Amino acid sequence: MNRRLLLLMWIFGHLGNLQAQTPDTEPLLLNTYNQIIAYFPDIHVAGQYVELRRALEGHPFYGTNKMENGMVMISGYPFDGIPLQYDIWDDLLISFSPIFMQKMILNHLKIEKFQLHNGDTFVRKNENPGYYYHNNGFYREVVKGDIGLYCKHAKEKKQESSTIELRRYYNEIQKFFFEIDGKLVPAPRKKKVFELLHLPKKEAKQLLKSKGHKFKKHKEDYLKTLVLLANEKKNGYE
Incomplete structure (x- = not known):
């Protein structure tokens, strides 16, 4: 020992x-x-x-x-x-x-x-x-x-x-x-997410719709899609 x-x-x-x-x-x-x-x-x-x-x-x-x-x-x-x-x-x-x-x-x-x-x-x-x-x-x-x-x-x-x-x-x-x-x-709640991530609501909603992500049913995918979009915009890939 x-x-x-x-x-x-x-x-x-x-x-x-x-x-x-x-x-x-x-x-x-x-x-x-x-x-x-x-x-x-x-x-x-x-x-x-x-x-x-x-x-x-x-x-x-x-x-x-x-x-x-x-x-x-x-x-x-x-x-x-x-x-x-x-x-x-x-x-x-x-x-x-x-x-x-x-x-x-x-x-x-x-x-x-x-x-x-x-x-x-x-x-x-x-x-x-x-x-x-x-x-x-x-x-x-x-x-x-x-x-x-x-x-x-x-x-x-x-x-x-x-x-x-x-x-x-x-x-x-x-x-x-x-x-x-x-x-x-x-x-935050669904309505506040776009504001917190500084995302244009119309564009973000169109992207979510195209992927079929719903806030309550697919919360992780929903938030992940928005975060990835926010990072793209933050780095100048608009």
Whole structure:
């Protein structure tokens, strides 16, 4: 145990100088770092992950409740093939330690970005004042540009009662945000979106109509189309 700790202390003591490594030593250090992330995630974690039994139907995870390989970006370096699972109830990114044979919580402060097996990419935003579900700050990246579009996924307890039984289950909620001048701005009601993005309403509506996007039925596609148009205009491609 002492030998392992000394090795890990040496490796992570040199990670701050990663940018200064020579072309010969950098791949070796990166490879070692990749192995440490996979096999000793406790170095980067807030502790062991234990899924609480909340007596709710479903699960607290984003998408599937299976852990699958993905990518984690730390200090600008992507590390692929990392087992990942995203708990959106508590906003926790989880990995698995084959050494300790248990799920471990990755330290959100060290994570810049992660990509799940299905290709969905999440980035960490430092703050979103007033938003209850901000938690650790992971938002799904929909559009990256001068104006960004991000979605916050969370789960809450929902219950429905009838004369026969009381049903309790996980209910997923989604909230979209524009990123304007480095700040997250909640996507407003339909009538206010064009004004916020400084888009000519007639042109924007014609584009949306041609794509068949409806605000309520296809909210993500609707907002994505408008953000892409706003970025084109902002960059002079009118």
